[in-house]
Amino acid sequence: MSTTTLPEGWHIPLTQWFTVQLITATTVAFTSASSPLRNAAAILAFATAYSVQLSAQKYLPGTRFGAPIVAMCWINVLNAIDLLILSRASYEAQQEYNANSKSNPNPTTSKPLPHPGPGLALALALCKRYIWSLALTFNYRRINTPWQIRSLPHFNPDQPGYIPTRTRFLVTSVAKLIFSVGIVHIFTIETSDLYLNHAVSHLPTKPGEILFPFLYPSSATLGWKRDLVLRVLFTLSFGVVARATIVAGYTLFAVLFVGSGLHQPRMWPPVEGGIWNEGWCLRGFWGKSWHQTLRALLVSNADFLSSSLHIPIPLRTPFRFIFCFFVSGIIHLLMDVGFGVSIPESGALWFFSLQVLGVLVEVSVGRVLGKGLGDVGMWVKKGVGFVWVGAFMLWSVPVWVNPILVRLFADGVRMMSPFLGFGGWVI
DSSP: OOOSSOOTTTHHHHHHHHHHHHHHHHHHHHSOTTOTHHHHHHHHHHHHHHHHHHHHHHHSTTOSSHHHHHHHHHHHHHHHHIIIIISOOOHHHHHHHHHHOTTSOOGGGSOOOOOOOHHHHHHHHHHHHHHHHHHHHHOTTOTTSTTOOTTOOOSSTTSTTOOOOHHHHHHHHHHHHHHHHHHHHHTEEOTTOHHHHHHHTTOOOSHHHHHOGGGOGGGOTTOHHHHHHHHHHHHHHHHHHHHHHHHHHHHHHHHHHHHTTSSOGGGOOOSSOOHHHHTTSHHHIIIIISOOTTHHHHHHHHHHHHHHTTOOHHHHHHHHHHHHHHHHHHHHHHHHGGGTOOTTTOOHHHHHHHHHHHHHHHHHHHHHHGGGGGGSOHHHHHHHHHHHHHHHHHHHHHHHHHHHHHHHHHTTOOEEOTTTTSOOOOO
16 A cells, blocks of 8 residues: 555554453453363454454555554464463462562562552452553563573573663663664665665575576576675675664663663563574574564464374474474564565565474484584584574575565665675675
8 A cells, every 4th residue: 555644444453453462361360270261262362363364454455564463463362372271371370480589579678558448459459460461461482470481591691690780771771772773774775776776686586596596597697606695795684684673672662661660670681692602503593592572372382283183202393393483484474565575475484484494404414413523612513503504594584585675675665785884886
């Protein structure tokens, strides 16, 4: 849709989207962990999500935010299934966790308040319970709860239990936010750049041409060396901008919530892990280095399905990888519509499906080499690992990124720069 005005009825799918969260929050807050009403609530959340999809098709056709709304809605359905049925989250379990947690703030540090009357006390207790439950539906990593994801990044990897003071957290977060926004600005460029026009015009967008360029020599209009340079530059730029954008968005909310006093710093650990320690293999990259926003709900639903389908135990881990990456691919495919890429043009499903292949290769090589790897130093392992991850990403990322880049350029939207912050040149 080319107009800047919102389409008529745009608020309907948004309201229905938030209703999914309200259904989950209300049920978690006011039912026991074993209540049969939770199954009914999960079904209701599913039905509401389907109505969101129908409403988006009716009221948001041709818009760029219709498909992302639908994608996030189905994410919240998986989230609801996890909280209501699989994890069986409850306020009582959270209270027990808080009582046993060493990170629980000392209640004696604040002056005791006058005891309210019984009616007001009940109202405050119910309100506190519901606010916690509603916040939990947006706490996808389950931070500071009994259901917190594994491998949550630490504030200081050398001191896992370290939590900064509010002042230190805000100072470092503001600096991180400014740096991330600066990186996004440096590594993006306006589409009016003449050198960019030349570079984008030579980007292949068909999966076959991207993944197997040697089978399509006619598509390599610049020669394989320059095509490789173009691939490296755009892939690197996309990775830097994507990571900086995620960090900037997350840090902005962290500053707002911690700065306002609504949250303590421990509720906002780093959104992503370090590249150097974990990013030298695909499993470490996706499991720890990249953001883990969808980890809890994807893994729990994958394990539930594998158990329900009676998949043999040795095959459950591969099934988990396939399920998680496939669902991630569908989610990002719908997100690509936000960039103006049509669903048939999107390469998101290709990219995330290929990650399963990469992990399979990685595991197979590890098993073949076996104990021989024990005699190899860690520096050598990391060196070979980084080369492997870099080469695999260089091969697979463009199948997802190129259609996005071409669409952004066609729409005149500021986009990732292959010149990495330097002045343009003919590639």
